[in-house]
Amino acid sequence: MQTLLIDDDAYSLWWLARLLERCGHAPVTSCESATEAMTLLETHFETVTLVFCDLQMPDVDGVQFVRHLARIGYRGDLVLVSGEDGRILHTVEKLAQAHQIRILGALTKPVAPAQLQQVLDKTLSAQARRVRPAGHSYTPQALERAIAGGELVNHYQPKVSLASGALIGVEALVRWRHPQDGLVFPDSFIATAEEHGLIDALTQRVLTMALRQARQWQDEGLTLQMAVNISMDNLAALDFPDVVVNMADEAGVAHASLVLEVTESRLMKDLRAPLDILTRLRLKRIGLSIDDFGTGHSSLAQLRDIPFDELKLDRSFVNGADKDPSLRAIVESTLAMVRQLGMKSVAEGVEDRADWDFLRALGCDVAQGYFIARPMWGHDIPRWHQRWQVHSQSLTASGP
Ligand code: C2E
Ligand code: CA
Ligand code: CA
Numbered sequence: 001m002q003t004l005l006i007d008d009d010a011y012s013l014w015w016l017a018r019l020l021e022r023c024g025h026a027p028v029t030s031c032e033s034a035t036e037a038m039t040l041l042e043t044h045f046e047t048v049t050l051v052f053c054d055l056q057m058p059d060v061d062g063v064q065f066v067r068h069l070a071r072i073g074y075r076g077d078l079v080l081v082s083g084e085d086g087r088i089l090h091t092v093e094k095l096a097q098a099h100q101i102r103i104l105g106a107l108t109k110p111v112a113p114a115q116l117q118q119v120l121d122k123t124l125s126a127q128a129r130r131v132r133p134a135g136h137s138y139t140p141q142a143l144e145r146a147i148a149g150g151e152l153v154n155h156y157q158p159k160v161s162l163a164s165g166a167l168i169g170v171e172a173l174v175r176w177r178h179p180q181d182g183l184v185f186p187d188s189f190i191a192t193a194e195e196h197g198l199i200d201a202l203t204q205r206v207l208t209m210a211l212r213q214a215r216q217w218q219d220e221g222l223t224l225q226m227a228v229n230i231s232m233d234n235l236a237a238l239d240f241p242d243v244v245v246n247m248a249d250e251a252g253v254a255h256a257s258l259v260l261e262v263t264e265s266r267l268m269k270d271l272r273a274p275l276d277i278l279t280r281l282r283l284k285r286i287g288l289s290i291d292d293f294g295t296g297h298s299s300l301a302q303l304r305d306i307p308f309d310e311l312k313l314d315r316s317f318v319n320g321a322d323k324d325p326s327l328r329a330i331v332e333s334t335l336a337m338v339r340q341l342g343m344k345s346v347a348e349g350v351e352d353r354a355d356w357d358f359l360r361a362l363g364c365d366v367a368q369g370y371f372i373a374r375p376m377w378g379h380d381i382p383r384w385h386q387r388w389q390v391h392s393q394s395l396t397a398s399g400p
Pocket of ligand 2: 229291
């Protein structure tokens with residue numbers, strides 16, 4: 001295992017090598033140009049597992065070097081280092097990801113020990129991730145059996161008011177209790193469900209369990225909004241609103257207590273059915289949330305065309321927004337727009353106190369994320385709620 005450093009500035013090179021050695025990350029090989037590094041990679045292709053690369057270099061720059069790494073099929077991790085401003089680093093990070101190169105992070109010069117340690121911590125977890133059956137994909141047959149056999153379960157993640165701290169509702173997040181692989185997360189099977197016509201059955205299961213859970217809390221004196229994720233592929237059958245309403249009525253849950261979070265995972269050509277269905281859901285007072293706003297196809301056009309009453313700002317805009325001028329501008333203007341449209345704003349991916357304080361100051365309505373709570377089993381919610389009521393007092397003590 002080897003670490004490769006590339007920087008035309010000899011001092012930066014020396015400094016980073018020293019820091020890495022101090023973190024126990026030897027052996028380190030230093031190159032003063034990308035050309036030198038390319039030659040070295042020709043012979044040491046298999047052994048180099050981590051590359052630190054400066055962006056601004058006279059002969060071959062960082063962008064060209066990333067392109068080269070992609071061309072030779074480099075399988076290791078990459079860390080970008082630069083004296084350039086954060087936006088350039090961020091763009092190169094995205095570019096490398098688009099080339100399918102694993103990016104551990106971007107360091108700004110002069111590299112601080114704590115900053116480096118954060119990135120190195122990720123190497124360890126990235127390696128740990130690789131050991132697990134990562135990217136494991138399941139056959140549609142296995143998934144179909146799991147849905148029918150009751151192997152899907154829901155976790156619930158709290159959504160709380162930023163102004164008062166009050167618990168407003170939860171989002172149901174599906175998991176597959178796999179007999180061999182343990183708890184499998186939705187990223188490993190939702191796409192399969194969508195591609196093989198299983199998403200309707202999956203959504204039915206998730207909704208049934210979620211509504212049953214909502215009713216149970218209600219009976220215990222805790223009335224919460226229940227949010228369920230639906231895929232655009234669920235919006236093909238015109239009777240979807242009637243099915244959902246019947247399910248809510250049967251469970252004894254008020255229509256207004258149900259929220260459907262919609263993401264468009266692929267481009268829809270024919271919008272007739274989705275528009276018909278979403279409008280009728282709103283007429284029946286079911287809440288509609290535009291999920292992952294700002295990414296992929298969740299866009300202004302949808303906001304214009306569909307009567308959403310809640311907007312969920314994607315976590316890629318939320319975490320660390322107070323420290324990043326671009327994110328800050330995006331979050332501020334999105335929240336202003338949401339307010340003008342008379343919608344409710346939800347920030348997902350609130351991971352620390354800084355995120356919380358920032359969103360609270362901007363008047364965002366609802367927060368969700370690890371800072372508040374991780375997704376948990378339904379029966380754990382009431383106990384978590386009791387602790388939260390005490391803890392949240394200090395978070396809302398001062399007026400925003
Ligand atoms: P999502 O709708 O954006 O859900 C939020 C995801 O972010 C969840 O991942 C949640 O565990 C995670 N998360 C929550 N707080 C934080 C935080 O502070 N930081 C970070 N980094 N992550 C946080 P999960 O449970 O793995 O779900 C992934 C995606 O799978 C969901 O993204 C949703 O799009 C989809 N999904 C989940 N359940 C269902 C379902 O029943 N039906 C459909 N169609 N899709 C589902
Ligand atoms: Ca969601
Ligand atoms: Ca999201």
